[in-house]
Each structure stands twice: as C-alpha cells, then as structure tokens.
Amino acid sequence: MSGNTFGTLFTVTTAGESHGPGLVAIVDGCPPGLPLTVADLQHDLDRRKPGTSRHTTQRQEPDEVEILTGVFEGVTTGTPIALLIRNTDQKSKDYSAIKDLFRPAHADYTYHHKYGLRDYRGGGRSSARETSMRVAAGAIAKKFLATKGIRVRGYMSQLGPIEIPFKTWDSVEENAFFCPDPDKVPELEAYMDQLRRDQDSVGARVTVVADGVPPGLGEPIFDRLDAELAYALMSVNAVKGVEIGAGFASVTQRGTEHRDELTPEGFLSNNAGGVLGGISSGQPIVAHLALKPTSSITTPGRSIDVNGQPVDVITKGRHDPCVGIRATPIAEAMMALVLIDHYLRHRAQNADVHVETPVLGQL
Amino acid sequence: MSGNTFGTLFTVTTAGESHGPGLVAIVDGCPPGLPLTVADLQHDLDRRKPGTSRHTTQRQEPDEVEILTGVFEGVTTGTPIALLIRNTDQKSKDYSAIKDLFRPAHADYTYHHKYGLRDYRGGGRSSARETSMRVAAGAIAKKFLATKGIRVRGYMSQLGPIEIPFKTWDSVEENAFFCPDPDKVPELEAYMDQLRRDQDSVGARVTVVADGVPPGLGEPIFDRLDAELAYALMSVNAVKGVEIGAGFASVTQRGTEHRDELTPEGFLSNNAGGVLGGISSGQPIVAHLALKPTSSITTPGRSIDVNGQPVDVITKGRHDPCVGIRATPIAEAMMALVLIDHYLRHRAQNADVHVETPVLGQL
C-alpha cells in the first residue's frame, strides 16, 4: 500500500491536501450498533482546530465534518464510515512564492524527489491539516473503547525548556495548552508571547495515557502494542521521538529499579508503561512523544530552489509557533486507533480463552 | 494477522520458541538474482550470538542457519526464502521452577492472560532468541541494499550511565560492546564486571545509521519512513524508546536551530535524521533506541503466582546483564528491513519519475 491506511481490523484511510477541495477518511471495521453522530466527532475536532487561542495559527478552519456513509438512524451499521471536511479558508496565493524552492525542515525537497511534482499550496498532503481526519477517526475509536471501559487522554508534559509534571486531569481541558497544572499556565503563556516576538518556534513533549485497558491486547513479536504505538505516534507530523513508560530513562536504570514488581494488590510501579512483551498488562498504557519546533518561521533561512541554486526562505503565512500545542488530541486519536485495532484482533484470536488468575488492579 | 510478519513487499515471517525444536523464518519478496549463501547470514548471526565474551550470557547457541528454499545455484530465485535454526542448548529443566509464577518485567503475566497457556521454558516465544531470525533476514536485506549503495551500521552510544560519543566505525567491530571509541572500552568492561558482582542489570542506548539512502523512500502519512523505523525498532525485545535524528532533544530546540538548512553543497546539519515529511532526504538515516535493563536478575523480586498468591522470584538460568550489548546487530537488521521494503515500494509507484534537481551530497 501507499501508506495512507492505518490499522489491520479497524482501518482508517485518509486523503486530502491542505488547499484542495477537502479532506476525506474512510473508517472500516467499526463494530455495528455504536451510536454515532457528528457531535461525537466534532468535540475532538474542535480541540485540535486552530485559532482557538493567540498561541496557535490564526487560520480559520471550522473543520465541520460530514458523515457520508456507514451510519443509519444514528447507529453504526458495520459498513465503512466515510467522513468529509471541506476546506474553506484557502488562501492559496500565500504560497505561490515557494512554488519552486524547498523550505528547510519541510517535506518540499523530499516530495519533489519522490514524486517529481507536488501540490505546493500549504504543503499539500504534507500539511498537518491531514491530522484532522485522524482526530475524527480517533473519536469513533474512543467512543467504542468507552463502551469497554477504556479511556484515552493526553496532556502536554513539556513546552520547550519548561517541564510540566502531571498534576490533575481536571486542568487539561481548561487551558489552551492541555497543561495538567493550572499554576504552570501563566509561565507557558509568557514563554509563548516571547517566542512570537523572537519570530521563532519551539518543540514540545506530549504524554498520552490509556486507562482501563485489559491485559492481553497486543501481538508479540512485530505487532506489539508498544511497537504499533511507536508507529502510530511517530507518524504524526513533527514527531521525532516516542517513549513507552520509562522510555529513555531506562538506559540508566538498573534491573532492580526498572522491573515492576507484582503483589496481589497490583503492580508496584509502571516503568513498563503498561506493556510487557508487547502485550498490555492491565496497567495504564503510557506513551510520550517529542515534537520538533515548527519549521515555518519568519526568520529567514538558507535553502536551494528546484534548479539547485541558493535562495533565502522566509515562510510567511499563518503558522503555529509550537505545533506541539495542538498535538494532544492527535496523539490521543492515534493511541485510540491502536487500542481498538488490538482490541478487535485480540478477540478474534482469543475469544475462547478463559483465565482463572485474577486481573491485578491498576496502579 | 497475528503480528509475526514484518513488511509489505519484502516480508519476514518468523516462528519459534526458545526451547522448542527451532526457529523458522520465511523471507518473501527478495528480488531474484541476488547471490546468497549461508555465510552471508552467518556473519551477522555470529555478531548477535551469545557467549562471545564474558559480558553476555554463557549459553552456547551456535545459531547455525540452514537455507531451505528460494536459493538455486547460489542465487535468489525471487521465490520465498525459508530459514531454519535448530535449537541445541536447551536446558529446559532450568525453567520448571517458574512454570506457575510470573517473573517481573517479563511477558509471563501478559501471555498468561492473553492465551490462557504458555510455553514457559526460557520465555518461549517471548525470548530474545527470536531475534536471531530478524538478524538472518536482515542480512539478506543488507546484501540487497549494498547493491544499491546503501549501508546500515550501528553502535552502542550509551551503557547505563556511560555516554559514548561516536568516534570511528573502525572500532565498532573490534570489541564486545559495538563501542565506537576504543578508549572507552576499558571503562565499559569495568562497569560490566561490577554490575555482575552487584547481581544486577542495566539499560543501554544504541544508534543505527544508514548511508547512501537516496531521497524519496518512505510513504507520507502513516507509513512514513520514520514511523516504520519506530515500529521496527520498538518491536525489538527490551526497547522502550525510539528517536529519529535529534529525537527528544527537539523538545527544547528552537526552530532556527532545528531546521536543517540547505545549500548547493548539501544540508548544513541533520537534526531531521535523514527524514522529512516521512520521506528520506538523501542524508544519513539516524535512529536511536533505548533498551531497558535485563529483567532476569538473580536479586530476588516480589511477584505472584497463577493463583494470585505472593511469591519471591529469583531468575536463575544464564542471562545477559545488559541486553543492549547484543542489540546492535538486531537494530541494524530492523533498519535494513524497513529500508528494503520502502526501496521496493518506492520503485513500484515511482519508477517513471524523473527529476532534474541534483541530489545534495550527504552530510
């Protein structure tokens, strides 16, 4: 495949460019009988959409989604669900200046060499706009998972140099940063205001957590739950690193420290991030991702044009100074897509399995 | 699928347990006409195999591979290549004590809940022994990639607390650690000797690099080159984190620092790790992985048995005090498998593309 389909049993195929007629997704494999309306999708789309605070791009994209197929009388039918978002705020003229040159850290150069031509308007297919369809599809997955007691949530755990230790889920939806500590928000705002004055951008770290995942999800060897999460999260624009549980901190850990001991009351720690041998342990699934700073900044940079000649590039247009700010709903969506897929795969193979051993409580 | 197949066009399907009759792989999609002998595979198998120094497990596994199919008169035929390694040094009695309990940080608990039963001898399917087949298959991939000028190499970049800055490829094969700095080796040896005396284990960081990769490999959106690398590397036993290029360092970088500027002479840096928009840029592909400390240590740990009762676990048997030491050939194999798959996918779709723009020199 050409890589626009995600998943094995619950599949999401997306299409669409930043400045074409619209974005399309087909979600296949959703179990029948799930109540589903546009409102279920719109909630997460609105969490991702730009222009909701001064810290994100000021583009106006209402991102209103239409369900074209697969839902009948308010309920999924088991047939594929097609989604459509029309592009509305397309200022294509903004981009004509970059038609024949390669913006540093963008996909311009690589698309050019891969395909020989490209839709240069707003990055075309490489635009983060594509992630709106991931969020919409992820909302369907979340709704199904909720019927099984599984909840996926995320938060920003670091903005540039500012580390944000987790404090409370209650705060996350109360600010523009998905920050889990209300006391940190003023510092983040001040940092972002200075960043815009500097005409620069910065990276971020996002953490996603799934609660209520039963033990047994994930396939050992290649399609491990953690391997699929790494694939899913690394496929999000601007992501440069993925950790499960202790992640890179494992490098300096001793075995006596890292191993999560078990007691009849539950695990005593969660360095594993809820995955052992590629299979969920019943603990919360925890993943962290690193997002690079936005490539589109107004500070000029050196590059070349399609003839190989040197040029200076200033990326105008309306851009996020920190793409990580809007990444939390996307990361949640990707984790939800991985979990639903493995939920279905697991019951395909193991529906007849009965285990006497009690499931441990979550830490 | 149940997740034992890797790849889309160049696929590797593996089977086998630590203490069963043997390990099997079927490699499908290898182009015809590639000279291939057992010696091509044995070289990397020997780099991975245990017992080559006092710093790894003392199990004796000759890991002698047999090519059963797909090669005729010393050349691949284009039909699937089946590989077999018989298990020889199986001390199954070592493991009977752990039959009914769950070793912390192992897959015992999760396999038990997923399948309802498990081959407990040496971890069964969850044993790192399975990776020998990845290495054998990766050696085929490497051989093909070499005919296209692509070379994949790895090294240990950190052992526990000891960071190992890259110095020279010449050193890597000259010591038991795949250490790229000969002056660091005594420090590593001393650290490992103490670790064994402590009856403990430690994590490590491994770096893999591919040179000579042309621009254009990788599919945007889900099957990005970096996303597939994350999947491939995270699927290796004990890996808890994957970075591409600057990785988690991107979090604190500014856009002016992170973006790799282009000049007619080439890119000026490689924070991207050779991947832009999910597609190779022509720069070296650089990935880092974090490996957790070995779970099997002789220091007792708390756990439960299959009835949910508390037990103390001491993992006897012969184990690596740092699984990261033998991980370098495995990581190379996984990167090679990703690259050959995307090489084939790229030419399937884009064989007719002609680009005038010169390819930049590698940094």
Place this chain on the structure above:
Amino acid sequence: MSGNTFGTLFTVTTAGESHGPGLVAIVDGCPPGLPLTVADLQHDLDRRKPGTSRHTTQRQEPDEVEILTGVFEGVTTGTPIALLIRNTDQKSKDYSAIKDLFRPAHADYTYHHKYGLRDYRGGGRSSARETSMRVAAGAIAKKFLATKGIRVRGYMSQLGPIEIPFKTWDSVEENAFFCPDPDKVPELEAYMDQLRRDQDSVGARVTVVADGVPPGLGEPIFDRLDAELAYALMSVNAVKGVEIGAGFASVTQRGTEHRDELTPEGFLSNNAGGVLGGISSGQPIVAHLALKPTSSITTPGRSIDVNGQPVDVITKGRHDPCVGIRATPIAEAMMALVLIDHYLRHRAQNADVHVETPVLGQL
C-alpha cells in the same frame, strides 16, 4: 480488514449505501504524473449507469463524480485520490415495506444475522450501486495501463439462453448490451421485451479481455494473476462463476488439446487465457463470468420476516431485469484494478531483471 479495500499497491477503498448521502472511494498508490480529469472517469460511469435504454432500470442516477484529492493542475500527485458521488434519486419510501422481511436471494437475511441491523433502503451497502465506485477507480487504472500499452475491454457473451460468439469490438459500444455482434442485437431486444412481460429476470455471461499485458505479471502460489482475477470478478454483485481461458471446458479436454504450444511466431492457442503458473504469458488475458438473474422481480416469492414468520414478497421499485447487461464496465474495471496492482508489484520486485529471450507475439 473489513473487506472494503481492494488491492495491495494500488488500493481502492469504497464506502456508501444505496440511499445514504453518497458513495466515496479512496484510490491509493496511483503513480504521480498521470493526467486525470473528471471526464476520464465519467465515460465509464456513463457506460454503467442505469436508464440508458429500456432494458435496464429506469432509475435516474446521473452518477456525477467529484475528484476531491490527489490531483493537482490536472495531474495525479502520487497521493490518494478521493472520489465522491452524491446520491440524488433516492426514493426511500419505496423500501419501507421490506424493512422487516428478507427478500429471497438478497443479502437481507445475511446482513441481519451478521450485523444485527441494516440499512434496508435499496439494499443499503449490498446494492449494486456500490459498483459505480469500482468503475470510477477502474477508469484511473485503465488510464495508467494505457500508458503501458495495456487495454482492457469486455462484452456480453451470453444472455440467458442466447449465446453470443465474439465477432467484433466495433459493435460492443454501439448497443445497450455490449454485444459484439450487431446481428444478434434484435434477438436480444426481443428476448428482453418478453422477459419484462413475464415479470421475470435472467442471467448472463460476460467476457473480459486484456491486450498488451507483458509476460511476468502475477505472483505464483496464492496471489496468482488468475486467482486475483477470480477474487476480483467474483466480488461483483450477482457473479456466481469465473473462468480463465478455457475454464470449465478444460474438464473434458485432453492434455494434447489444452496445452498451448509455442512457436517462434507465438503461441498456437490460448486455452490458458494468458496465464501460466499464475503469471501472465504475454497472450491476451481472458476471463468469463456468470451473473445470476436479478433477485428483485415482481413475481411473488415465499420468505420469512424478522420474527421467523412466513410472508410473501413482491419486490417493487425499479430494477434491472438482467443485471448482466450493465456488468461489462464493472468487469473491465475489476480486471484493470488487478492488472495495475500486479504491474506495480512486478516492477517492485523485478525491476532489475533483464531477459534475452524475445517476447512472443500475441495470438
């Protein structure tokens, strides 16, 4: 997957019900640089659409397709192509009477048991209306194949009891039946007029042929070219049989008769239908399919309702008395989709193969 995606490298994912908002397809893997406009798709859609003669359903479905993504400045970009056809002539009230019963020979009973609920309007997802998206996607495949000298064409080879030996391609597009013999058309028309008076329906046989296919396409063992054709053609609504070349006539053939001898001037016959060992031979690819009579007829039939009670069913609405009449463009589309997929797969694996032996002329 839930089976709404066709192909491996050139994939078509479809969605949509007969009486929902519309039909959607995402075509992934189309090589970049192919000129493509709506007109390219509309031609085949018009060949399939109903209401073009008195011998097909009188529903008016303009089947106007919109290209939403993947085409820029009149040329494919290598990114996925999303297609949309809005449903316009939805007389949903026609169907409320059948909401709680199972029409014989329809999918009502099986959808009910599979999903527990169904969109009963016009058959919902099981309607042949879905095939319009196959035709649109097939038109893209045909356009690409044409650039490689490959042409796919079909014709009706039997209508009920009337066999139609092939005479000339020139006739096929000149009548409502895709009949390759202009002298047979009056007989077909008279037969159909009587059939409507009988309030009955009848089956048909359609033949599809691809010319210009180079030797080497198809993967031995499971994904044989003929096996994929059988899968593709049997997946079309109402198809109950598929033959390659001599097909069921092979049962009574002797080996001396069946085997197609080779001479330097070419093959002497084509019982193989252009496929040997699952791989194209360079001869025309020939497939035949059997289509069952339309299930929706106004003659009453016995059935049961959702409570298991006996009922009499009369299918009102507007239906084709012979679904085979409109099947030719669908069959062409499916063969084209198989061929483009194998064309791309072949060059992925075998682009480096050079053969001295001359390719034989086609028979």
Place this chain on the structure above:
Amino acid sequence: MSGNTFGTLFTVTTAGESHGPGLVAIVDGCPPGLPLTVADLQHDLDRRKPGTSRHTTQRQEPDEVEILTGVFEGVTTGTPIALLIRNTDQKSKDYSAIKDLFRPAHADYTYHHKYGLRDYRGGGRSSARETSMRVAAGAIAKKFLATKGIRVRGYMSQLGPIEIPFKTWDSVEENAFFCPDPDKVPELEAYMDQLRRDQDSVGARVTVVADGVPPGLGEPIFDRLDAELAYALMSVNAVKGVEIGAGFASVTQRGTEHRDELTPEGFLSNNAGGVLGGISSGQPIVAHLALKPTSSITTPGRSIDVNGQPVDVITKGRHDPCVGIRATPIAEAMMALVLIDHYLRHRAQNADVHVETPVLGQL
C-alpha cells in the same frame, strides 16, 4: 507482498521447491488451546500424497511433516506454527534436459520472463508439490472449525467426460478418485487405464462443501466469502474455473427459478451455494472447480527454447495423468482456510451482536 501468504487473521505463508531441501509453512493466528499433533496433519497429507494408486504419479514422497513451533504439550499456544516437510525422492537428473526450454502449459516461460532465472528441477516453486503445505495448514483449520461444528468435505464430480452425480459421502474415502458413487468407480478406472495407454491426460471437476457454517461469515464488497473462495480455489495449480452454487448454470436460469425461497422450516433450494451478498446464509457452502489436464505428457509437443528457437518437447518424469484426482484434499484445505479466516474476522467485528431471529435449518 510477493503472494506467498494466504489469509488475513489466520495466515499461511509457504515456501519451497519441488527439488530443494524441503517445504516450509508458517501458520499464524491459530487460536490457543487447540489440541494438535502430527497425526492430525498426516491424515490429509496422506490423502493427497502421490503413489497411492496406479492412477497417480509413482513418485514416492512420504510427505512426513514436522511441527517445529507453536505447539506445547500437545496444544497450540497461539504463536505461529511452523511446519517442515523434507524432500526425499528427488531425481533431479530427470529434469536437466528441460533446463533451457519451455514446456507447453507449464510456468517455465512465465517464470523465465518474470525472474530472469528459475529452478527448473521439477518445476521448482511452480510444482504442485507446494500444495502439500496447503493441505497441512488446512488440516489445522479443519480441526479448529470442527470445534465450532463446521465440516469441510470434497469429492470428484466429473472426470473428463464422465459426470459423477453425488450419491454418498460414505463412498468418497473408499476409492482412489474421491468418487461419491461406488458404482462409478470401475468406469473411472477403465477410463484412466485407457488414458495412460493414450499417453495423454484429462481434466476434472471437484466439488467442495462446508456444513455447519453459521450465518454471518464473509465481508461484503471485496472480501466476500464467495470472492475469497474463488481466490483460494483458483490459486490451486491447474484450476481454470470456480463456481459457487449454481455457478454458470445461473446464466440460463430465470429469477423465479434461481432465487432460493425461505420458509420457517428453512431455505427451499441452494442455488446461492450458501452465500448471499458475500455472507454465509447458514446453508451449506458449495463450490465447484475445474482442473485442466496435466501439462506433462509424453506425447511430443512444439515449443521454443530460451533463445527463441523451435524445439520438440517430451515431458518425461513421473506425472499424474489427471491432476484432478489428487485435488480434493487441496480444495478442502483451501475452503477450510477461507472459513477459519472469516470466522475469526467475523467475531472480531461482531462479537457483540445479538439477533433474535432464529437461524434456519440447513437444506
């Protein structure tokens, strides 16, 4: 993929040539807890193996299979099952004469053009010997299906010109032809004896039936149960046609005749062959396949060599005069593989579905 893997959730990947070291299969996705021994596989392997009567090839291939992985203490573990059959009776010298020429109706010419080289010994990968692995894998599927009340059986329904109406399952295993009518056996034997004297070969027709299949298996649109059966059966060596239920007889049927009416007691006929809209109806699944006459006959035929020069070919060696005779166990295996795959896929998506409507009795 290169087409050596069958299935989506229950996958079978095979490798191996007629005269190489052996044949290998990896069966992935088998549910855990299924009792499985070599004897379970050997039974069907023995039904397929050559040399059991004077009417098949006199090659001696004991086809003894070894289970290398995935079974522990006599029970499947849920991990992949690797199978190995060593080739023993390899008379490679028989084949050196055909090294540089193309046997008519064989895959020699197409392999040559696809791969540029080929293992010419006994047809290499294109040999029907490969089907032994299908049979072994199919036996695993059959064993699982039996635990769900599903049974797959086949029989020869026509040998050359001799039609064999079904009489009784009791006869099928009592003769060398899988003939369901004991009174027909002498006629078949006489026909075969004459055929060998004629130095010729002949085609056959085989029928496969699955009983006990619940309604709901199969995915509408592309991965229909009947489409997957067509793919599966057409992928068997020498098959040139596949029918479901009434098959090509549907062409001349009227709608009033073809449609299978429903009553509270069950369906009144089974023209559908147990599949409606691509989904099983609860009736027996019925498929027919046409097998061409053996291509290897001792009567000389015209062909060309690798230089394009005309040659006369006599295929020596030991061949079946009717490959259809040994095809029944293979066809059963392929149907079993399709059914288990769809059984698992169905419960992945639809495990939560509850239907009140009673399932009809089978016809």
